[in-house]
Amino acid sequence: MPMLPLPWTLNWYYTSIPGLPALTLPGPLGNWKISSRVEYSLLIDGEEVASDSYNVIEGESVRKRPIVYAVVEDAVQDEEVIAETLGLGPKGWVLGANKNLGILITAMDSEGVSEIYFEFCVDGGSWNALTPAPSVLMAPIDELIAGLNELVDAINSWLPPTLPRLRAIGYSMKIFRADVLGQPAGHYVMFRANATDDEGNMASSPSGLYYVTNDESNTRVLVIDPHVKLWLLQQNLQTLLESLNRSIIYQFPGDITGNLTALNKIADAVNKHAVKAFHHWELLGKSFNIYIAWPDKSIANHLKSQAEGGFEPHVIYLSNLWLGFNGSSESLWNWDLKDIEVDDKKALEHIIEYIKEKHAGVVASHGTLSDWVLWTSPEPSGHYKVGSRGHVGESPSDINLVNETTVAALLGLPHLALWEYTRDTVAYALCSDPYTQALGLLVGSIPLQVPYVPFNGSMKLTDEAVSLGWTLPEEFNITIKSVYNELGINAYTQIGWQLAFPKVLAYIAWQEARGARSLVQKLYAKLSSLVENITLKSVPKENVTKMTDESLNWGLAQLYRSIINASIADSAFNTTLGAPSLNETLTFTLDIGREAYERLLQLLPVKIVATSEDYLSAIIAHDKYWDQNGYRAVYFSFEAEAVEGAIAEKLLTQAVNWTLQWSFKNITELLGNLVRVPKEIANSFKTKLDELPGDTIYSNGAMLVEEGETAVTVNASKAGLLHMLIAHPTSDKVNVTVKGEAEVYKAINITDGLTYITLKVYVADSLKLCIKADPESSLNPAYISIKQEEDATPPLIGTPIQDPPKENVQPGQTVTVSVNVTDTQTGVSEVILSYSTDEGNTWQNITMNKISESTYVGQIPGFPAGTSVKYTITAYDYAGNMATQPQEGYHVYTVIPEFPSGLLHLLILIMIVSVSIAFVKRNSGTNYSKPLSF
Numbered sequence: 001m002p003m004l005p006l007p008w009t010l011n012w013y014y015t016s017i018p019g020l021p022a023l024t025l026p027g028p029l030g031n032w033k034i035s036s037r038v039e040y041s042l043l044i045d046g047e048e049v050a051s052d053s054y055n056v057i058e059g060e061s062v063r064k065r066p067i068v069y070a071v072v073e074d075a076v077q078d079e080e081v082i083a084e085t086l087g088l089g090p091k092g093w094v095l096g097a098n099k100n101l102g103i104l105i106t107a108m109d110s111e112g113v114s115e116i117y118f119e120f121c122v123d124g125g126s127w128n129a130l131t132p133a134p135s136v137l138m139a140p141i142d143e144l145i146a147g148l149n150e151l152v153d154a155i156n157s158w159l160p161p162t163l164p165r166l167r168a169i170g171y172s173m174k175i176f177r178a179d180v181l182g183q184p185a186g187h188y189v190m191f192r193a194n195a196t197d198d199e200g201n202m203a204s205s206p207s208g209l210y211y212v213t214n215d216e217s218n219t220r221v222l223v224i225d226p227h228v229k230l231w232l233l234q235q236n237l238q239t240l241l242e243s244l245n246r247s248i249i250y251q252f253p254g255d256i257t258g259n260l261t262a263l264n265k266i267a268d269a270v271n272k273h274a275v276k277a278f279h280h281w282e283l284l285g286k287s288f289n290i291y292i293a294w295p296d297k298s299i300a301n302h303l304k305s306q307a308e309g310g311f312e313p314h315v316i317y318l319s320n321l322w323l324g325f326n327g328s329s330e331s332l333w334n335w336d337l338k339d340i341e342v343d344d345k346k347a348l349e350h351i352i353e354y355i356k357e358k359h360a361g362v363v364a365s366h367g368t369l370s371d372w373v374l375w376t377s378p379e380p381s382g383h384y385k386v387g388s389r390g391h392v393g394e395s396p397s398d399i400n401l402v403n404e405t406t407v408a409a410l411l412g413l414p415h416l417a418l419w420e421y422t423r424d425t426v427a428y429a430l431c432s433d434p435y436t437q438a439l440g441l442l443v444g445s446i447p448l449q450v451p452y453v454p455f456n457g458s459m460k461l462t463d464e465a466v467s468l469g470w471t472l473p474e475e476f477n478i479t480i481k482s483v484y485n486e487l488g489i490n491a492y493t494q495i496g497w498q499l500a501f502p503k504v505l506a507y508i509a510w511q512e513a514r515g516a517r518s519l520v521q522k523l524y525a526k527l528s529s530l531v532e533n534i535t536l537k538s539v540p541k542e543n544v545t546k547m548t549d550e551s552l553n554w555g556l557a558q559l560y561r562s563i564i565n566a567s568i569a570d571s572a573f574n575t576t577l578g579a580p581s582l583n584e585t586l587t588f589t590l591d592i593g594r595e596a597y598e599r600l601l602q603l604l605p606v607k608i609v610a611t612s613e614d615y616l617s618a619i620i621a622h623d624k625y626w627d628q629n630g631y632r633a634v635y636f637s638f639e640a641e642a643v644e645g646a647i648a649e650k651l652l653t654q655a656v657n658w659t660l661q662w663s664f665k666n667i668t669e670l671l672g673n674l675v676r677v678p679k680e681i682a683n684s685f686k687t688k689l690d691e692l693p694g695d696t697i698y699s700n701g702a703m704l705v706e707e708g709e710t711a712v713t714v715n716a717s718k719a720g721l722l723h724m725l726i727a728h729p730t731s732d733k734v735n736v737t738v739k740g741e742a743e744v745y746k747a748i749n750i751t752d753g754l755t756y757i758t759l760k761v762y763v764a765d766s767l768k769l770c771i772k773a774d775p776e777s778s779l780n781p782a783y784i785s786i787k788q789e790e791d792a793t794p795p796l797i798g799t800p801i802q803d804p805p806k807e808n809v810q811p812g813q814t815v816t817v818s819v820n821v822t823d824t825q826t827g828v829s830e831v832i833l834s835y836s837t838d839e840g841n842t843w844q845n846i847t848m849n850k851i852s853e854s855t856y857v858g859q860i861p862g863f864p865a866g867t868s869v870k871y872t873i874t875a876y877d878y879a880g881n882m883a884t885q886p887q888e889g890y891h892v893y894t895v896i897p898e899f900p901s902g903l904l905h906l907l908i909l910i911m912i913v914s915v916s917i918a919f920v921k922r923n924s925g926t927n928y929s930k931p932l933s934f
Contacts, residue, residue: 001144002137003042004106004175005075007087007206009259016108016173018145021152022056025163032159034166063199066109067246070118070193070205073102073177084294085229086263088208088236092291092311093228093281096215097185105132105176105205107195108250112170114198118178120191123282132176132193145169170198185214186286206236206243211292213285221656222302222313223292225641226335227279227320233267234276240264266332269533275452275482275492275523277642279319283649284641288315288656295321295335300342303354315361315656316351318407320639322367322451324388325534333534337407338390348390352404355631361659362410362633365640366494367451369408371420372531374539374547375444378431383444384539386531392449393417394424396596401603402627411635412606412622413500414599415779419448422590423559426577429588439579445547446555449496452482452527453552454519455512455616457490465609468621469661470654472610478643478651483523492523493617493638499560500606502775503706509615510557516616517552524548554580564778565707566590571597575708601701602676604668605730605777609634619651621658626668626676632659674701675783677729681753685727685783688750692723694789704731704773704780712769712784716742719879720791721825722759724769728782729753731773740767745827760827761788762878791879795823797831800873800885806893809869812862815893819873819885822854826878833858835871840890848873865897 003013020036036056041048071087081091095101107113119127134142148169156165180191189212193205209232233240244260270276284290291311293302304310324336334340337348355362371394372387391407393399398406398417408416423443430440457478465472480491495513498506528541528548558578566575573590592600604626609619617637624630634655643651669682677685689696697717702710716722722742728734734755736744742761749755761767773780798820809815821831831848848858860871870890875883 001140002175004104004137005071005079005082005087006256007069007071007075007082008263009256010079010083012253012256018148018169018172019061019110020056020148020169021166022058024058025159027160027163032163034155061110062249064110064249065201065246066107066113066195066197066203067243067250068105068107068116068193068195068203068205070103070105070191070208072208073104076104084298085208088206088232089210092293093209094211094213094215094285094290094292095189097212098182100179100182101189101191101210103178103180103191103193103208104135104137105178105193105195106173107176107193107203108173109195109197109201110172112172112198113174113195115196116174116176117194118176118191119194120180120189122183122187122189124188124190130178130180132178135175135177137175141171141173141175145171183212185212186282187212188280188282203242203246204239206239207232211282211285211290213290214287215289217287217289219288219315219656219660220311220313221284221288221290221315221317222311223281223284223290223317223319224295224299224321224337225279225281225292225317225319226294227277228281228292229294230266230270231276231278233263234270237264237267237271240267269530272526272529275527277481277639279641280643280648280652281641284317284652284656286649287653295337295340295347297340297342297347299337299340299347300350303350313360314358315363315659316355317641317656318362318364318368319641320366320368320451321388321391322370323534324370324372324385324390326385331534336385336388336390338388346390348405348407352410355410356404356629359629359631359662361631361656361662363636363655363659364407364411364633365636366638367449369411369413369416369449369494369496369635370447370451371449371496372447372547373445374543375427375441376539378428378437378440384535386535386539386544387447387449389420392420394420396421396592399592399596400599401624402599410622410631411620411633412604412624413497413620413635415603416449416496416499418592418600418779419499419559419563421592422562422573423448423555425590426586426588430586442547442550443555443579445543446551446559447496447547448499448551448556448559449494450513450520450548450551450556451494452492452520452523453495453513453616454484454487454489454516454523455491455493455612455614457612459610459612459617459619461610462608464607464621468607468609468623469658470609470621472650472654473647476610476647478638478640478647479645480639480642481644483526484519487519487522489519491617491638491643493612495616495637496556497618497620497635497637498615499556500778501608502777503560503564505615506560506778507557510560512614512616513552513556517549520548520552521545554578560778561707564705566705567708568703568705568710569713570594597703598674598701600703600779601674601781602670603730603777603779603781604676619655623662625663625665628664630662630664632662634659671727671783672699672701675727675729675781677727677753677783681727681729681751684751684754685725685785688754688756689725689785689787692725692787692789694721694723694787696785697788698784698786700784702771702782702784704728704734704771704775704782706773706775706778706780709737709770709772710782712771712786713766714769714786715766716761716764716788718764718788718790719761719826721745721789722761722767723787723789724757724759725785726755726757726771726782727753727784728755728773728780730777730780731775731782733774734782735772735774737770738767739770741765742767760825760878762826762829789825791825791877791881793823793825793877794881794883795821795828795875795877797821797873797875797883797885800891802891802893806891807896809893809895810862811865811895811897813895814862815860815869816857817848817860817871817873818855818857819848820854821856821873821875823875823877823881828854828856828875829878830876831856831858832874832876833860833871834874835860835869836890837863837867837869839868840870863895865895867895869893869895
């Protein structure tokens, strides 16, 4: 008799020995005793490995209902099918287009199985009945039953006619098979079997599932998704419970019933507490060859070449891997790829190495960036990791865009780890003080990546999408089935990705999320119970709902602001955090270390393909075109694979197709081996720097933020000019202010991403230059070079203007001298008007007043008639250079003598007479061109 693999439990096989007679019949000449004895052996590959026997005892047999299983036929030969799909689907949950799937149906019953039915449905439609046929595995069973019934007939022939006859021995197990008809790629199929025993009792098998994939496609997509199995378990909750109860009645071994009990608990937990969204992988399978894997050690095998028996994918899809419970790395609820050890490496390390070596595409969705860790005490032993924190990172070493260690880094968002590190640093500091320890536990438990936040499902394409080659509708709507649908909400998203973007986007999202708190609590009433369940109540559900609410209410917004409002000096972030529970603002310094800071400087912004109007949801694209080991990646903040309708296929296929088109482009350069900029900016930077006069006194990278400032300290050894050149590839513009004896003289935007600033230094001093960004992202790398130019050029003094003119200065009259003075370098520091009334023996100095951009005015007091006045103008710049006007000699004027009164009267009389004569002559016809003179 064949033994078949038992669903639910690896390495267990089963068969059913028919029930045999054991009874005593009273006869006229004595009792007829009929007994049965069974001897059996277990053979593996023809070799006997065990044997035993039993006697059938008299008594009423326990009436048992049938048990029926429907598993894919391949499970008989390949135990990995059971491991991957519990036998409820082919390996990888997929089957090639237009291929029939053989299903093995087994039914057991104590009284005999009379009939077996089989049915399947496509894309959730109506069930189609198929008539199963006996499997070839039934041949030895048929032979056995026939032989036993021959013996029964023989015994009946020996019994006296007055005694009852023995019943024919029925089929305690039947093995049938059916072929699910092949379907075109782009569909999913469910199947199940039903059985009836000789007494009319019925039973149904758990339903199976598979997706029809385009196995002829040259593009292979490995989908890492635990939800397919969990969804199917939830769908089979009732039949799993019936199978468990009947397995106990049939006295199955504890290993088998224990596994069934565990599966029932899982199915019950998912049914009661989880978001039960169906994943439409058939839409991806329509165009590509896909394989669906659980997040476990098998991932490393799937990454092997096809020649080695692997799947060798072109794209890896990480499907909503939001749970990472750290009860065990083997836990059903730990999908954190950084916790799974495979061949002395983490599964995530295998994935990252494969992606970079093969230039494979990456797509991740929704909660794959979940970061939940709930603090019950300050010690790490009291920290319960519920989310997949390893995918986000939590230390400065995770801030690495070149040598990625996290999923966030693969998606172009390595700096998300900076906020995780910030929150934890603040939490540890608060926990160190008994007065603030409760607040520290609260801060440490606040998630910065919050899944399942509702939004209306409306999305709009960005201008960047067109340049990237995406061809989605300009506006589209998504719908995901969830508890939110009952409240009129179409979809849900994860928030937290906004940490990587400017405040104009992030602040709107934080405000909208805060307004959605009441809706979020409705769903988290369920999810918090799931967390409580899987952590065996180590994390009470009340803590989960509270931490989520605190995050949406203030945690996300305040921690985001703590970084973009920081004062940055080298690798230290000096910042504040508003904590409502303390009614005060906390001040702290966060030093990530120079190594992490320099890695952060290589950051390039990701692109937004589409976003919702409230900025809660987005599709984000990352292209590592600048690295020889590059790739492309896409992040859906919503669960794209759960989206209903035609738009779902477009989203999934375009994400995969876009990641397939990576190519290396040698169009960037590391300025100073620190900051990555486009080559045109790098070339302009170096050309301009060579043109600038002076000696280089500073060259370094700096991280710029939007609300705070980044401080650069330089030592100006002398007065003069500082020429500051800033390459800022992710900022539209930069603003610079100075603290010290200097000022910004001019700022010129040379090209996009390159700014030239001239500063006038008035005295030798240590200067603090404070720089702000007008950014495209929350953190903005810049490269800064500063040259110092010595000012050896004196000011330029124009020709002075004297009022009154030198030939008309009256006794006692003040003389005003105006002059234009300029200095193109350090600037004019002082202009002195010097005058002498004793032939230059002694001089008086007057500081001239600046009345406009370059005009200076001074006044020489009045003197008696006949006084000869000499004056010069001397100008100084801040470098101490001096100019004098005139360069030789002096400006001279003499105060004219005052007229005697009698002479003045005579001159007036002569003028009157002259005017009168001129008037008479003109009337007599004589034309005089000028009056008479005497």
